[in-house]
Amino acid sequence: MTQTQLARENIITTEMEQAAAYEDLAPEFIREGLANGTIIIPKNINHEFPARAIGKGLITKINANIGTSEVSCNLPAEISKLNTCLKFGAHSVMDLSTGGDLSAIRKKLLTSSSIMFGTVPIYAVATKLFREEKDIADMVAEELFSEIELQAEQGVDFITVHCGITKSSIKTLDSVARLMGVVSRGGSILVDWIKKTGNENPLYEYYDRLLEIAEKYDVTISLGDGLRPGSLFDASDKPQISELLILGELVQRAQERGVQVMVEGPGHIPLNEIEMNVRLQKSICNNAPFYVLGPLVTDIAPGYDHITGAIGGALATSFGTDFLCYVTPSEHLCLPNEDDVKQGIIASRIAAHSGDIIKGVKNARKADDSISKARRELNWPEIFKHAIDPELARKRKEETQTEGEDYCSMCGSLCAVKINRGEKR
Amino acid sequence: MTQTQLARENIITTEMEQAAAYEDLAPEFIREGLANGTIIIPKNINHEFPARAIGKGLITKINANIGTSEVSCNLPAEISKLNTCLKFGAHSVMDLSTGGDLSAIRKKLLTSSSIMFGTVPIYAVATKLFREEKDIADMVAEELFSEIELQAEQGVDFITVHCGITKSSIKTLDSVARLMGVVSRGGSILVDWIKKTGNENPLYEYYDRLLEIAEKYDVTISLGDGLRPGSLFDASDKPQISELLILGELVQRAQERGVQVMVEGPGHIPLNEIEMNVRLQKSICNNAPFYVLGPLVTDIAPGYDHITGAIGGALATSFGTDFLCYVTPSEHLCLPNEDDVKQGIIASRIAAHSGDIIKGVKNARKADDSISKARRELNWPEIFKHAIDPELARKRKEETQTEGEDYCSMCGSLCAVKINRGEKR
Numbered sequence: 001m002t003q004t005q006l007a008r009e010n011i012i013t014t015e016m017e018q019a020a021a022y023e024d025l026a027p028e029f030i031r032e033g034l035a036n037g038t039i040i041i042p043k044n045i046n047h048e049f050p051a052r053a054i055g056k057g058l059i060t061k062i063n064a065n066i067g068t069s070e071v072s073c074n075l076p077a078e079i080s081k082l083n084t085c086l087k088f089g090a091h092s093v094m095d096l097s098t099g100g101d102l103s104a105i106r107k108k109l110l111t112s113s114s115i116m117f118g119t120v121p122i123y124a125v126a127t128k129l130f131r132e133e134k135d136i137a138d139m140v141a142e143e144l145f146s147e148i149e150l151q152a153e154q155g156v157d158f159i160t161v162h163c164g165i166t167k168s169s170i171k172t173l174d175s176v177a178r179l180m181g182v183v184s185r186g187g188s189i190l191v192d193w194i195k196k197t198g199n200e201n202p203l204y205e206y207y208d209r210l211l212e213i214a215e216k217y218d219v220t221i222s223l224g225d226g227l228r229p230g231s232l233f234d235a236s237d238k239p240q241i242s243e244l245l246i247l248g249e250l251v252q253r254a255q256e257r258g259v260q261v262m263v264e265g266p267g268h269i270p271l272n273e274i275e276m277n278v279r280l281q282k283s284i285c286n287n288a289p290f291y292v293l294g295p296l297v298t299d300i301a302p303g304y305d306h307i308t309g310a311i312g313g314a315l316a317t318s319f320g321t322d323f324l325c326y327v328t329p330s331e332h333l334c335l336p337n338e339d340d341v342k343q344g345i346i347a348s349r350i351a352a353h354s355g356d357i358i359k360g361v362k363n364a365r366k367a368d369d370s371i372s373k374a375r376r377e378l379n380w381p382e383i384f385k386h387a388i389d390p391e392l393a394r395k396r397k398e399e400t401q402t403e404g405e406d407y408c409s410m411c412g413s414l415c416a417v418k419i420n421r422g423e424k425r
Numbered sequence: 426m427t428q429t430q431l432a433r434e435n436i437i438t439t440e441m442e443q444a445a446a447y448e449d450l451a452p453e454f455i456r457e458g459l460a461n462g463t464i465i466i467p468k469n470i471n472h473e474f475p476a477r478a479i480g481k482g483l484i485t486k487i488n489a490n491i492g493t494s495e496v497s498c499n500l501p502a503e504i505s506k507l508n509t510c511l512k513f514g515a516h517s518v519m520d521l522s523t524g525g526d527l528s529a530i531r532k533k534l535l536t537s538s539s540i541m542f543g544t545v546p547i548y549a550v551a552t553k554l555f556r557e558e559k560d561i562a563d564m565v566a567e568e569l570f571s572e573i574e575l576q577a578e579q580g581v582d583f584i585t586v587h588c589g590i591t592k593s594s595i596k597t598l599d600s601v602a603r604l605m606g607v608v609s610r611g612g613s614i615l616v617d618w619i620k621k622t623g624n625e626n627p628l629y630e631y632y633d634r635l636l637e638i639a640e641k642y643d644v645t646i647s648l649g650d651g652l653r654p655g656s657l658f659d660a661s662d663k664p665q666i667s668e669l670l671i672l673g674e675l676v677q678r679a680q681e682r683g684v685q686v687m688v689e690g691p692g693h694i695p696l697n698e699i700e701m702n703v704r705l706q707k708s709i710c711n712n713a714p715f716y717v718l719g720p721l722v723t724d725i726a727p728g729y730d731h732i733t734g735a736i737g738g739a740l741a742t743s744f745g746t747d748f749l750c751y752v753t754p755s756e757h758l759c760l761p762n763e764d765d766v767k768q769g770i771i772a773s774r775i776a777a778h779s780g781d782i783i784k785g786v787k788n789a790r791k792a793d794d795s796i797s798k799a800r801r802e803l804n805w806p807e808i809f810k811h812a813i814d815p816e817l818a819r820k821r822k823e824e825t826q827t828e829g830e831d832y833c834s835m836c837g838s839l840c841a842v843k844i845n846r847g848e849k850r
Contacts, residue, residue, distance in 0.1 A: 070837025071827045098839050124838065130838050179797045181845040185836060188844035195847070205575050224566025230841075231792060231797030232782065235776075260624035268797075272783040293495040297739060297779040299793040299800075302808065303817040307735050307775050314722060314736045314829040318696050332800070333818060334825035334834040350732050357657065358697040365657060368724040372656030372693075374602045375724075375757070383727065383757075393758060402496045409759040411610065413555050414523050414548065416655075419613035420606040422620070 002218040003041045004257035008032035013103050015041050015051035023058055038287045040260040041221035049114045049157035052091055055289040059315045059361050061091035063325045064345055072335045081341045082109055088345040092116035098127045110155050118158040121148045122186045136192045141202035152217040162226035163203040163250050164243035165190040173239040180230035187226020192293030211259045220260040223247045228267035231299050235269045248284035262289040266391035269295035278319040281287045289322040306332035306347035317355020378406045427643045428466045430683035432459035437781045440466050440476035440816055448483055463712045465685040467541045467645035472580035474539045477516055480714040484786050486516035486740045488750045497760045499526030506766045513770040517541035523552045535580050543583040546573045561617045566627035577642040579636035588628040588675050589668035590615040592845035598664040605655035612651020636684045645685040648672045653692035656724050660694045675708035687714040694720035703744040716748040717741045730756040731772035742780020749773050803831045803842055
């Protein structure tokens with residue numbers, strides 16, 4: 001049985017207890033949220049790790065994408081990235097590998113991951129086609145479901161599936177003049193396949209089969225936003241919202257069956273449309289957890305998209321987004337390296353935390369008050385302790401320290417904290 | 426005569442024309458804003474450079490702080506920082522030096538600066554006292570005004586003066602339990618001086634004298650927020666708002682006299698109080714331009730405060746803030762180095778631009794649409810051209826390029842843009 005099904009039977013599981021302890025909340029709070037679909041615990045029955053929950057009333061979680069690509073395939077490097085994810089506090093990791101032996105890489109990363117582990121199964125199918133020099137049109141529905149079942153059996157905790165790309169949402173897509181077209185890789189594959197074969201998206205047509213696999217392994221379905229906008233010009237347009245409406249129906253079917261489900265969201269969105277996007281998802285998707293990619297509030301900052309993503313992510317969090325997918329400085333440019341992974345995680349954690357402070361997450365501001373108190377006391381060890389990256393903070397302070405520990409190179413004697421104390425100078 | 430006085434005489438100056446051309450607006454728009462106080466052109470009659478305007482309806486400008494400190498004093502390093510400011514698009518620079526020969530450093534930096542140049546004159550007075558091992562209480566009002574006149578004569582375009590620290594605002598300060606007390610250096614000096622001497626703040630008591638100097642050289646008065654909150658705990662509290670009310674009166678007096686004036690704002694502010702802070706300043710201060718320090722939306726990220734500042738700055742901009750003071754990764758830790766200056770400028774530019782896109786700044790989204798169009802075409806030279814940091818974007822792409830130019834190491838063949846084109850693979 002899935003965690004949702006167990007919650008509906010009024011059973012509090014070990015997973016619910018672990019998740020509740022992490023949040024300093026009562027297990028019953030988690031159970032209730034699971035039962036009504038506002039909370040999920042993405043955890044495959046074949047993957048052992050401390051359970052975490054995502055959803056309403058909880059700390060906003062952050063995901064880091066790692067994985068090989070066709071032109072950059074180095075398993076030890078990906079394992080280092082995974083360790084960076086663990087060290088810097090990502091709550092989940094997605095393996096988006098498309099280079100090398102995908103199944104072996106996934107298995108290795110998954111068994112090394114003590115956090116939630118997600119994938120996009122269609123990448124494996126498309127990669128196989130590409131390697132065989134076949135066209136996307138040659139993809140057979142059966143392959144897709146076999147791949148999903150294989151990954152579920154391996155222990156993947158959540159999978160992105162672009163079920164909302166349908167003949168009907170493609171019609172809407174073709175009716176508007178988009179600047180960037182389809183920027184989701186999974187989305188673009190399915191659009192291409194549907195257009196070339198004339199058939200309906202198997203992930204939509206045979207959605208029950210997908211739910212069956214998800215139920216069997218308690219895999220969480222992450223309904224991908226294949227038609228998300230890839231530029232501000234395309235934000236909140238008809239294709240995006242048409243797809244969201246379909247995802248709303250699919251959320252309902254998953255929830256009715258007791259399959260855990262969340263919804264993915266955009267993308268490139270201007271600042272003043274973020275609130276609407278979050279509230280609309282909540283309204284259309286029966287308050288299922290919302291998993292947002294960014295959003296990026298400007299298109300002009302390749303090399304710094306962890307910052308544009310942090311701006312959008314903070315705002316999205318404050319309006320009720322539950323799960324942030326990180327964006328790294330390498331976005332739009334190249335595969336992230338280990339430092340990109342770190343920068344992306346820290347930026348996302350800042351965004352999530354800034355939003356959590358004001359959206360009613362328990363004790364969210366405790367760390368802020370602790371570090372401020374330490375600042376007032378010029379208690380540097382305490383400042384480092386509460387800092388988001390203690391190592392870096394200590395390094396910057398110490399490498400510029402020429403006087404006593406209570407001096408910093410910015411203000412020297414002209415320090416407001418010292419002047420506040422009215423110390424005789 | 427000041428630009429404001431000239432505007433009120435219906436005269437369009439060269440400065441107004443230069444500022445208007447930069448914005449692609451009619452000079453009359455700038456003249457009108459100057460006349461009613463919603464626009465300023467900080468430009469001392471003794472400083473030659475292309476004039477820029479700050480205020481309502483204009484591109485949000487950004488300021489970078491540089492300058493020596495007691496424990497880190499290296500003029501060539503500060504000149505390199507200034508060049509970094511010019512290269513990466515800061516609109517103004519503030520010299521906050523407190524180490525070395527302050528007057529000589531200021532002169533050198535000012536003559537090298539082809540952008541607006543600001544200072545905090547009380548730093549020079551306090552530094553002198555500290556060097557003479559005197560107490561802040563020994564400061565004489567006359568010294569402060571002489572220093573201001575000296576800097577005005579040197580060509581400083583705008584000065585931060587903490588005129589809102591008064592006996593009355595200190596009373597309010599003492600009535601609340603703040604976590605961080607006073608974090609403004611200028612503010613803390615004046616609080617200390619008033620408490621020790623029992624006298625009123627000379628910058629408030631003799632405000633007309635300040636206005637006289639400002640009028641003579643057309644120096645813009647930047648009314649400092651000496652009681653700004655230095656932690657989320659202290660945000661939007663009574664002392665902060667008491668000071669703002671005083672600044673509102675002082676704005677009126679400056680505007681009545683035709684002296685250019687803007688108002689500085691916080692500080693450490695949670696996400697959901699930023700809108701109120703901006704709207705309150707506009708309401709209380711007769712829509713004078715608002716110059717914001719951050720705001721920082723969490724206290725926990727020393728080492729990454731350019732990101733917390735970008736989140737707050739983007740939001741503040743979107744609600745009508747006109748001028749952002751950058752925050753660098755070194756904030757709260759040490760004096761910024763050259764890379765910190767660069768990172769701070771880029772983060773602030775991202776914040777300002779993200780806000781400008783939605784607050785009705787002319788052509789603000791043009792660069793976004795251009796880079797997105799280039800992305801759709803996989804036209805990398807065009808992508809780099811419109812990127813906020815062309816050098817970095819090119820470097821990241823090229824150092825990971827193993828295949829043809831239209832490949833990137835993230836997606837390889839599995840590229841949504843290529844799949845969109847329906848290319849045969």
